[in-house]
Amino acid sequence: MPPILGPFTGTLAGSRAPKSARSHLRMAGHPRKELITVKMKKIVAIGAAVGVAIAGFAFAAPANAEPVSNSYVLVGSDTLQDSVNALTNGTSISGSFVRVTSAGATVGSFDAFGSSSIQTKPNGPYFGRPSGSGAGVNALRASINGTALYSGNAAVPTKTISGQVDIARSSSGPGANANAAGLLLYVPYSRDAVSYAYKGDSTAIGALTTAQLKQVYESNTPVTINGTVVVPRLPQGSSGTRSFFLSAIGVTTLGSTVNDVNNTTPENDASVLGANEIIPFSAASWVAQSNGATGVSTIGTTGVQLGSTNGIAPFTGTGTALVPNSAYYSSTLGRDTYVVVEYKRVNSNDPAYDANLAALIDPTVGQSLTNFGSFATTSGAVKKKFGFLAPVSTTAQRAFATI
Secondary structure (H helix, E strand, O other): OOOEOOOEOOEOOOOOOOOOOEEEEOOOOOOOOOOEEEEHHHHHHHHHHOOEEEOOEEEOOOOOOOOOOOOOEEEEOHHHHHHHHHHHHOEOOOOOOEOOOEOOEOOEEOOOOOOOEEOOOOOOOOEEOOEOHHHHHHHHHHHHHOOOOEOOOOOOOOEOOOOOOOEEEEOOOOHHHEOOOOOEEEEEEEEEEEEEEEOOOHHHHOOOOHHHHHHHHHOOOOEEEOOEEEEEOOOOOOOHHHHHHHHHOOOOOOOOOOOOOOOOOOOOOHHHOOOOEEEEEEHHHHHHHHHOOOOOOOOOOOOOEEOOHHHOOOEEOOOOOOEEOHHHHOOOOEEEEEEEEEHHHHEOOOOOOOHHHHHHOOOOOOOOOOOOOOOOOOHHHHHHHOOOEOOOOOEOEEEOOOO
């Protein structure tokens, strides 16, 4: 296989925003603040009056105005967005200032949920916001294809988005789309794990087994466990957490007790749960929200807890000092997560090679997206604060024979 990322050969070594109300303003070279959060209605008011362009980001008058990237754009996974936002906005959560940039230019990471449409690059089209891992990868494919129509959601007309997305965040691997000659490259980002969040009696439903979870999600009649009728819920269909969870517990066909009609439920949002409801939840996101790393927590005082699947707790510690439990992360409920790029753009033997993009996903670069170093000055130290561990596999995987 031709070398990837210059010297590599294919083996790589090693502020949760409210989902509808805020937008992250990334300012290149800002000397003081790591992250400036601007409420959407304020952006709209300013943009409608005069229009704004700040350090490579432009604001237009539409009600869904959002910062525009002056270099590379990431979309996709909700699970990864908080840590990626911290890295691209800049953060001192590790004890030292860390910010991932590209040749001095800022990198734009767009949330999985928010306004129905986004504009990612100057003068680019507004298109449906990619919500989740699958939607992010599909947006990347449409961006590469150039002529395929893309629809992020039903509220926004389909359109071509050539060159508007450079990187997809994915909380799951390529699965059946893996292909040794694939046109995309999945590069390991971190290690996460998935459990279930629940609202109810911990003695009844706080330690469900994978067999019990399979029964709950496959059943066509209500399932009672320890005297409690368990109500199953799922995140929206493009969620990588959803697809991984169902695969991990062995579910191929959902039971009718899972109400999945017109499902738009976001990932990792504990506030959606009612009495005795359960939903797949990223352990890393739970740790990050509990520790205050995300800025905004959906856990708070909602009375929701994270289940100990098969009797193993996904984390240790209490309160705002949670730490991932490596035993849980290394179980069958653990998963590596990825950033996804076009293969030829990071293959140094290809005429389309982009050295700056390749550097962004080079794990040997201390402040790259895929680094998992231990020093406070590295991206890896930041990701640990967001509940992630180093990926088990450091091998990049090619996928998708066609775009």
